[in-house]
Amino acid sequence: MQVTNLIYFYVCAAIALLGALATVVARNPIRGAMGLMATILAIAGLFLGLHAHFLAAIQLIVYAGAIVVLFLFVIMLLGPSATSSRDQRGRVTRTASGALFLLVAAFGMYLVIRPGWGHAARLTSVPPEFGTIDAIGRILFTEDIGPFELSSALLIVAIIAAVAVARGRHASDEPQAHLRARKEQA
Amino acid sequence: MIPVEHYIALSAALFTIGGIGFLVRRNVLSTLMSIELMLNGVNLALVAFNRAQTQNHTGQIFTFFVIAAEAAEVAVGLAIVIALFRLKRSVRTDEADLLRN
Numbered sequence: 001m002q003v004t005n006l007i008y009f010y011v012c013a014a015i016a017l018l019g020a021l022a023t024v025v026a027r028n029p030i031r032g033a034m035g036l037m038a039t040i041l042a043i044a045g046l047f048l049g050l051h052a053h054f055l056a057a058i059q060l061i062v063y064a065g066a067i068v069v070l071f072l073f074v075i076m077l078l079g080p081s082a083t084s085s086r087d088q089r090g091r092v093t094r095t096a097s098g099a100l101f102l103l104v105a106a107f108g109m110y111l112v113i114r115p116g117w118g119h120a121a122r123l124t125s126v127p128p129e130f131g132t133i134d135a136i137g138r139i140l141f142t143e144d145i146g147p148f149e150l151s152s153a154l155l156i157v158a159i160i161a162a163v164a165v166a167r168g169r170h171a172s173d174e175p176q177a178h179l180r181a182r183k184e185q186a
Numbered sequence: 187m188i189p190v191e192h193y194i195a196l197s198a199a200l201f202t203i204g205g206i207g208f209l210v211r212r213n214v215l216s217t218l219m220s221i222e223l224m225l226n227g228v229n230l231a232l233v234a235f236n237r238a239q240t241q242n243h244t245g246q247i248f249t250f251f252v253i254a255a256e257a258a259e260v261a262v263g264l265a266i267v268i269a270l271f272r273l274k275r276s277v278r279t280d281e282a283d284l285l286r287n
Contacts, residue, residue: 002187009188013196020200020223024207029215036219039200043226046196049188050237052246055253059229062253067222067260074264075215082277084213090280098210105202112198113191123187123238130240136250139243151254158258166265168272 008049016042027084033071040064051131193234200227214270214277218263225256 015038022035040063047056075082129135140148204223211217229249236245267277274281 005188009192013192016196017199017203020203023219023223024203024211024216026216029213029219032216032219036222039223039226043230046193046230047233050193050233051240052233052236052249055229055233055246055249058250058253062257063222063226067257070260070264071215071219074267077268078271078277081271081275082213082215084211084216085278090212094210094212098206101205101209102202105198105205109195109198109202113195123190124240126237126240131243131246136243136246139247140250144247147251151251154258155254158261162261162265165262166268168269 005049009046012042012045012049015039016046029075029082029084030072033068033075036071037064037068040068051126053131054133054136055131057133190234190238193237194231197227197231197234200224200230212278212280214267214279214282217279218260218267221263222256222260225252228252 019035019038019040019042023032023039026032026035040059044056044059044064047053047059201224204220204225204227207220207223208217211220229252232245232249232252234245236243239245270282271277273284
């Protein structure tokens with residue numbers, strides 16, 4: 001049982017890391033979206049191992065079902081121009097910023113992990129209702145009802161904003177529209 | 187049982203990969219996907235810590251709200267990508283320089 005758990009964890013972790021690397025490295029954004037999909041599926045698997053059944057389902061529905069598909073729609077809408085060019089301008093600055101971020105992150109990881117590695121509290125057994133839809137739903141609709149309603153308001157605002165932003169005219173159309181309006185006035 | 191620190195190390199690695207991708211890539215779609223990676227790493231850490239404190243569901247509820255906020259962020263972000271593409275015929279972040287000078 002112990003060995004099976006370990007193998008499951010390491011397989012999911014390897015898929016997540018490889019998918020993340022593919023997302024960051026891929027020049028073609030379709031491949032990047034597929035890497036992101038692999039990471040999301042692996043994390044949903046890890047959620048199952050952590051007894052977060054409801055969140056694993058939500059992760060699959062919202063991320064894999066909606067967010068990645070939205071990315072793919074936009075990539076296909078943009079067509080070949082969505083692919084990165086080989087332009088090298090600003091390369092030094094970007095590489096330096098990435099290296100600096102890696103240094104800071106490694107230092108932070110060292111500080112956080114050093115005192116606790118190998119001494120973490122032993123995980124206790126899980127109550128049977130932990131992480132189920134029943135338990136999460138009970139909390140969402142009682143003590144966390146305020147944030148829950150606010151998140152629905154946030155989603156509605158985001159939908160309206162997305163429609164308003166994406167519906168705008170082409171920049172090249174703008175002057176002609178002005179001219180047409182002026183002609184109509186005259 | 188897998189110790190929590192394994193999950194935390196994985197989540198830190200995902201966050202770091204996402205952060206580097208956000209800083210290094212100039213394709214705005216790759217940038218958005220890197221942000222997704224960072225948020226996924228944070229979600230994993232929240233759920234893993236919640237596994238060590240099974241008397242409440244705070245970490246899982248927080249992850250639920252992070253996922254909701256992220257869906258909103260992606261919808262608006264991709265709308266901005268489309269608007270930027272209409273304006274500049276490009277998806278490179280350094281082409282978005284309307285506010286420069």
